[in-house]
Structures are given as C-alpha cells and as structure tokens.
Amino acid sequence: MQTESSKKKVHRLNRIAGQVRGVAQMVEDGRYCIDVLTQIQAAKSALAKVESEVLKDHAATCVSEAIASGNEADQREKFNELIVLLEKQRL
Template sequence: MDSNKQLLNRMKRIEGQVKGIQRMIENGEFCGDVLIQISAAKSALNKVGGMVMENYAKNCFKERAEAEDPEKALEELLNIIIKYSK
C-alpha cells in the first residue's frame, strides 16, 4: 500500500530527527535549539498520527462497522480518538 510506504518514510525521518536530538544533547548543544528540534519531531509525529487516524476512519472503521455492530465500531473509534488525543 502506497500510504504505508509514505508513513514508513515519515517515521524513518522522525527516527533520524530523534537521533539528531540525542547527538545534540550528547554534544551539549544550546537548550533552546534542542527544544526547537523536539518540537519539530513532535509535530512530525502528530502529522503521522493524523494520517493513520484518517486511514482508520476511512477504511478500518468502515470495515468494522459493516462486519460488526455499527454502534460497537463507533464506540471503538471514539475510544481511540480519546486515547490518541491525550
């Protein structure tokens, strides 16, 4: 699936960002610069999460609602949204 490849590429970039942050800390970089990079990594991770959530709502939820009780599928979706938002 093409979207999975996109997600994996984004996750690899995030992994690189996190490793870069580790190096910054090891090298004693300026705290402000480290915090900016942490913020960028969090933002990138949130973007990936949004993409996965969109896929879930468009595909997984639809399949579950058709295969199972739609009320149960909706409850599961709401629980996932609540947990993801924390």
C-alpha cells in the first residue's frame, strides 16, 4: 500500500516530468537559451527536493531499523550504501 508520503513524492515527480517535457518543447521551439536554462535549473531543484525527502525516509526507516537491530552487518551495509550514494553525487 502506498503511503501519503509516497503519493506526494510520485505527484511531485510527475510534475517534474511534465516540466522536463516543457523544457524539451522549449528547445524544439528555439526558445531563448537563458529561459531554457532557468527552467532546467528549476527542474533540477525540484528533483533535488524529492531526492532529499527520499533520503530522509531512508534514514528514518531503513537506517534507523539497522541501528536499532544491533546487527553490525546490517548497520555496515546501510552505512556503505550511504557512502556509495554520496560518492556518486560528487561526480
């Protein structure tokens, strides 16, 4: 079952997808570059907000559960997942 939080994220992602389609149309129409870039920045910002929410959810559930379990292997796995994710963001 989808939670209210999940529904909100999906709704936001659908809006972002529409925004990206709009940017593609702007490029096809030969719109002014600064206008296109402004819309790209807005889409990136909106996507970053959803990313932040998903990361918060992961920390509040999966990571928290691994810590509470006392299972060192699970804790190490969740920690390593976060490290790999953060390393990818730097690229």
